[in-house]
Amino acid sequence: MSKNKNNKPVWSTRIKNNRSGLFIKAGSSINVDKRLFKQDIKASAVHVEMLFKKKVISLQIKNKIIWGLKKIFNEIKKKKFIFDNKTEDIHMAIEKRLFELIGEDAGFIHTARSRNDQVLVDFKLWMLEASDDIVKEIDTSIKVIIKIAEKNIFTVMPSFTHLKNAQPISFAHYILAYVEMFIRDKKRFINNKDNLLENPLGVAAVAGTSFDIDRQYTTKKLNFKKPTGNSIDTVSDRDFVLDFLYSISVCSNHISRFAEEFILWNSDAFDLIKLKDKVVTGSSIMPQKKNPDTLEFLRGKTGSIYGNLFSMLTILKGLPLSYFKDLQDDKELSFRSFDQIKICLQIMREVLNNFVVNKKKMFQLAETGYTTATDLADYIVREYKYPFRKAYLITSKIVNIAEQKGKQLNQLTEKEIKGIDKKLNEDVLKLFNIENSVKSKNSYGGTSFENIKKMIKKYKKHG
Ligand code: ARG
Numbered sequence: 460m461s462k463n464k465n466n467k468p469v470w471s472t473r474i475k476n477n478r479s480g481l482f483i484k485a486g487s488s489i490n491v492d493k494r495l496f497k498q499d500i501k502a503s504a505v506h507v508e509m510l511f512k513k514k515v516i517s518l519q520i521k522n523k524i525i526w527g528l529k530k531i532f533n534e535i536k537k538k539k540f541i542f543d544n545k546t547e548d549i550h551m552a553i554e555k556r557l558f559e560l561i562g563e564d565a566g567f568i569h570t571a572r573s574r575n576d577q578v579l580v581d582f583k584l585w586m587l588e589a590s591d592d593i594v595k596e597i598d599t600s601i602k603v604i605i606k607i608a609e610k611n612i613f614t615v616m617p618s619f620t621h622l623k624n625a626q627p628i629s630f631a632h633y634i635l636a637y638v639e640m641f642i643r644d645k646k647r648f649i650n651n652k653d654n655l656l657e658n659p660l661g662v663a664a665v666a667g668t669s670f671d672i673d674r675q676y677t678t679k680k681l682n683f684k685k686p687t688g689n690s691i692d693t694v695s696d697r698d699f700v701l702d703f704l705y706s707i708s709v710c711s712n713h714i715s716r717f718a719e720e721f722i723l724w725n726s727d728a729f730d731l732i733k734l735k736d737k738v739v740t741g742s743s744i745m746p747q748k749k750n751p752d753t754l755e756f757l758r759g760k761t762g763s764i765y766g767n768l769f770s771m772l773t774i775l776k777g778l779p780l781s782y783f784k785d786l787q788d789d790k791e792l793s794f795r796s797f798d799q800i801k802i803c804l805q806i807m808r809e810v811l812n813n814f815v816v817n818k819k820k821m822f823q824l825a826e827t828g829y830t831t832a833t834d835l836a837d838y839i840v841r842e843y844k845y846p847f848r849k850a851y852l853i854t855s856k857i858v859n860i861a862e863q864k865g866k867q868l869n870q871l872t873e874k875e876i877k878g879i880d881k882k883l884n885e886d887v888l889k890l891f892n893i894e895n896s897v898k899s900k901n902s903y904g905g906t907s908f909e910n911i912k913k914m915i916k917k918y919k920k921h922g
Pocket residue numbers: 488492547548574575578782784786787788
């Protein structure tokens with residue numbers, strides 16, 4: 460009978476039974492990688508189909524194994540499967556149960572494969588699904604942002620550079636900047652699929668196998684694009700994990716920058732937006748407080764998401780080729796980042812659906828800080844054919860006068876501006892109108908109301 464009956468690992472024939480109980484528990488990954496049971500069973504089923512097709516195993520054994528795998532799948536689904544943390548990992552747990560169910564014939568399942576390629580095929584299959592999941596979450600978030608933009612095309616606010624008022628923009632234009640970021644995020648996950656779609660199954664431990672296997676068959680049946688090309692690289696490669704963790708980090712970075720801006724704008728000092736009660740938290744001592752904890756949560760989680768990427772980079776640094784136990788952590792890091800980015804995208808949407816724009820304050824702030832000065836400089840270049848640098852100098856003198864007199868630019872008199880350059884007249888004062896300034900920025904990608912309308916249409920079609 461199989462060794463598994465005695466509850467020993469399959470590889471225990473040469474290792475005496477005085478192993479560290481502490482390490483058996485600590486080194487077990489079952490509580491993490493049990494998440495891969497579906498992929499593990501699917502890949503095993505395809506593997507034995509292939510072994511049968513290539514006449515490595517008989518029809519009877521193949522059928523027995525498939526029957527056992529299906530039974531195990533149902534047991535796990537119905538929560539009747541016992542995940543014992545004395546079992547090393549999900550692969551061993553399933554194989555052990557297969558022995559219990561069908562006896563020694565279970566041992567044929569591991570012909571021409573190793574856990575080194577097995578874990579990779581499971582993990583890549585999981586990551587393909589996870590990437591689609593994230594793309595869906597991003598898509599839903601993009602739709603929410605577009606709705607906000609549609610309602611705020613004519614909401615004018617200042618843009619900031621160095622956090623100083625820069626030029627008037629539409630709030631829709633600002634929020635649509637995040638659509639661009641999320642579209643790039645989506646692309647990253649989609650591009651990652653190129654590498655994910657290379658099938659590792661069949662490279663076995665490190666050298667390949669002497670069995671006459673058909674890797675094209677398993678590739679097709681598991682919906683991969685092609686088999687990986689080098690057995691050593693295959694078992695060593697965790698680039699796809701880095702790509703995944705990096706893509707999540709960048710997406711999280713976008714969420715964090717959004718969170719930071721909204722925290723600032725929701726502050727009493729800025730007062731540009733107001734979070735609704737659904738997404739704020741109170742203080743345990745100050746009864747008046749409504750704190751933006753949701754946004755702080757998003758910003759904070761970015762730290763641990765980056766941490767997962769850095770952990771993986773560090774694990775790989777200096778690791779010789781092929782498999783080492785060090786690599787086992789790749790799954791925990793990926794699962795954690797995946798769970799966190801999903802919840803972050805969902806919470807971000809909760810915030811986006813629960814805030815009010817303070818249009819009045821936005822407009823007032825756009826009028827503060829001489830935000831239309833550049834419009835005058837541009838006008839002088841266009842109308843008087845001055846070089847931009849000369850126009851810039853004239854404009855800065857006008858800003859100086861306004862500052863000295865405590866006036867806004869449109870409150871200056873003709874006499875005051877003529878003092879700087881004789882050509883200037885009252886027409887110029889129209890330039891200082893905030894909405895005209897926004898309207899005038901109609902270069903492709905600019906903030907003009909017309910551009911925004913076009914961009915919203917485009918995002919709705921191709922977003
Ligand atoms: N649980 C292991 C991991 O996730 C599976 C691969 C084990 N391979 C080995 N040679 N010990 O890395």
